[in-house]
Amino acid sequence: MAQRIVDNKLFFKGYYKMCTQYILQCKTCAYRDDMLSAVHIETTVNFDDIDYDSFNEVFTTPIIKVKPTTNNNPSTAIHSTNYQHTGQLPTIKSQQKPPHINSPNQQLCINVDETPTSSSNIFIDVHTYHSNFTLHSLDSILPGHYLNDDVIATHLSLSIHKMYSNCRIGLVNPLTIQHIINEDIKFDLINNHLYSCIIIPIVKSTHWSVLIVFVDIKTVIHYDSLNIHRSSVDWNKLSSLIGVGMDSIRFVSPNSQEFKWICQNNATDCGLFALFFAEYTLYYQYGRQTNTITYFNNNNNWIFNSLPIQLNSTTRIIETNITNNDLNTDFNKYISNEYRYHVMDNIVNRNNNEHRWSLFYKQN
Amino acid sequence: MSAKEEPGVPKQEGEKKEGGVADEQINLRVQASDQTEVFFKIKKVTALKKLMDAYCQRQSINPNSIRFLYDGQRLQQERTPKDYNMENNDIIDVVIEQVGGC
Numbered sequence: 001m002a003q004r005i006v007d008n009k010l011f012f013k014g015y016y017k018m019c020t021q022y023i024l025q026c027k028t029c030a031y032r033d034d035m036l037s038a039v040h041i042e043t044t045v046n047f048d049d050i051d052y053d054s055f056n057e058v059f060t061t062p063i064i065k066v067k068p069t070t071n072n073n074p075s076t077a078i079h080s081t082n083y084q085h086t087g088q089l090p091t092i093k094s095q096q097k098p099p100h101i102n103s104p105n106q107q108l109c110i111n112v113d114e115t116p117t118s119s120s121n122i123f124i125d126v127h128t129y130h131s132n133f134t135l136h137s138l139d140s141i142l143p144g145h146y147l148n149d150d151v152i153a154t155h156l157s158l159s160i161h162k163m164y165s166n167c168r169i170g171l172v173n174p175l176t177i178q179h180i181i182n183e184d185i186k187f188d189l190i191n192n193h194l195y196s197c198i199i200i201p202i203v204k205s206t207h208w209s210v211l212i213v214f215v216d217i218k219t220v221i222h223y224d225s226l227n228i229h230r231s232s233v234d235w236n237k238l239s240s241l242i243g244v245g246m247d248s249i250r251f252v253s254p255n256s257q258e259f260k261w262i263c264q265n266n267a268t269d270c271g272l273f274a275l276f277f278a279e280y281t282l283y284y285q286y287g288r289q290t291n292t293i294t295y296f297n298n299n300n301n302w303i304f305n306s307l308p309i310q311l312n313s314t315t316r317i318i319e320t321n322i323t324n325n326d327l328n329t330d331f332n333k334y335i336s337n338e339y340r341y342h343v344m345d346n347i348v349n350r351n352n353n354e355h356r357w358s359l360f361y362k363q364n
Numbered sequence: 365m366s367a368k369e370e371p372g373v374p375k376q377e378g379e380k381k382e383g384g385v386a387d388e389q390i391n392l393r394v395q396a397s398d399q400t401e402v403f404f405k406i407k408k409v410t411a412l413k414k415l416m417d418a419y420c421q422r423q424s425i426n427p428n429s430i431r432f433l434y435d436g437q438r439l440q441q442e443r444t445p446k447d448y449n450m451e452n453n454d455i456i457d458v459v460i461e462q463v464g465g466c
Contacts, residue, residue: 137428140463146463146464147463147464147465148461148463149461149462150461173436174462175431175438175459178462179433179436179457203463206463207464207465208464208465267465268465269465270464270465271465
C-alpha cells in the first residue's frame with residue numbers, strides 16, 4: 001500500500017489552503033485530540049483516497065511520495081535519505097526542517113517572554129501566547145464549526161503582538177471574564193492607565209460578541225453580528241467591570257450603514273465576526289502609523305464610510321477543488337470562510353513576519 | 365461539599381528525582397465552577413499534566429473541554445507547580461471551554 005509522508009514544512013509553510021487541506025488529510029487518518037506538538041513528529045498518512053493531482057496544484061511545496069520502507073517508524077523514515085520518489089515530484093531536503101520544530105515536545109506557540117503576566121490577572125499578556133493550543137481547537141476553525149475561546153484569544157493576542165506590539169492594547173481573557181462576572185469584582189477598565197485600548201471578547205449562551213474599550217477617548221463599542229446587544233452580554237455585571245453603564249456604550253451591528261458588509265448569514269460565524277471586527281477596528285485605529293485618533297469625527301460618527309476591504313473580491317481560493325470530503329457542500333457558500341483561513345494561518349504560522357492581514361486589504 | 369480524596373498521581377518510584385526539592389509535596393485544590401473541590405497531593409517538580417489527567421479521568425471529562433487556571437493564568441501541561449510558585453493549599457480553577465457560534 002502506497003504511503004505518503006507529509007513534511008511538516010507543508011503544514012507550517014503558511015498557506016491557509018495547505019493548512020486546511022492538511023488538516024482534512026489528518027482527519028481522514030483518524031487523529032484525535034492530540035496536542036498539536038504531535039504533528040511536529042512526522043505523520044504517516046494513508047492517501048489512497050485522495051486525488052493526488054489536485055493536491056499537487058494546491059500545495060506549493062510538493063508532497064513526497066514514499067514507498068513503504070521496512071522501517072515502520074515514520075520519523076526515521078523521513079530522515080533516511082534513501083526513500084524513493086515516485087512520479088515527477090521534486091524533492092524536499094529531508095533535513096531541512098523549519099527551525100522552530102526542532103524539538104518534538106515544542107508547543108505550537110512558544111513563550112516569547114518568560115516573565116509572569118501583568119499585575120492584573122484578567123489580561124492576557126500579549127507577549128505570552130497560549131501554548132496549550134490543541135488540535136481540538138484548530139478543529140473549531142474549520143468551516144461550519146463554532147470557535148472556542150482558545151482560537152479567539154490566540155488569534156487576537158498573536159495579531160496584537162505581530163502588528164500592534166507598541167500600541168498598549170490589552171486583551172481580556174475570555175475565560176476569566178466569566179469568572180470575574182460571577183465573582184462581581186469591580187474593575188474600572190475605562191480609567192486604567194495601563195492600556196489605551198482593551199478588547200473584551202464575550203461569549204454568552206454560545207454567542208460571541210466583542211466589546212472594545214477606547215480608554216483615550218472614553219468610548220466603548222459593542223459589536224454584535226446578530227444585533228442582539230441586550231441579551232448577548234450580562235450588562236449589569238459587566239458595567240462594573242468596564243466602569244460605564246449600558247447607556248454610554250455604542251452599539252454596532254450589521255444593521256448600521258457602515259457595517260452592512262459584515263453581517264452574519266449563517267449560524268456558525270459569530271465568533272469570526274467578533275474577531276473580524278476587533279481586528280478591523282485595531283487596523284483603523286492603530287494600523288496606519290498615525291498618532292491622531294481617526295476613529296470618530298466631531299459629530300461622533302464613524303469617519304470611514306468606504307469599505308477598506310471587499311471580502312468578495314478575494315474568493316480566489318475557492319477554485320481549489322476539494323473532493324471527497326464532507327465540507328464540500330457548504331464550502332463555497334460563505335465568504336467568511338476566507339476569514340477562517342486567515343485566522344488559521346495566523347495561528348499556525350506564528351513565525352511568519354509577513355502578516356497575511358494585508359492580503360485582506362487589497363483594494364481592487 | 366468537598367470530596368476529600370487524593371486520587372490520580374500514581375507513585376512514581378522509577379522516575380528520576382532531582383535533589384531534596386524533588387520530594388517536597390504540596391496539596392493543591394482543584395475547584396470547579398460549581399465550587400466542588402478535589403484535593404491533589406503532588407510533588408513540586410511533577411508536571412501538572414499528571415494532575416490534569418487525573419482530574420479529567422476522575423470526573424470523566426474530556427480534557428479538551430476544560431481549562432485549568434491558576435491566578436487567572438492558563439496552566440501549561442508540561443510545567444510544574446514550582447514554575448508557578450504554587451504553595452500549599454493553593455486553588456486551581458477549572459473553567460469550561462467557551463464555545464460560540466450563533
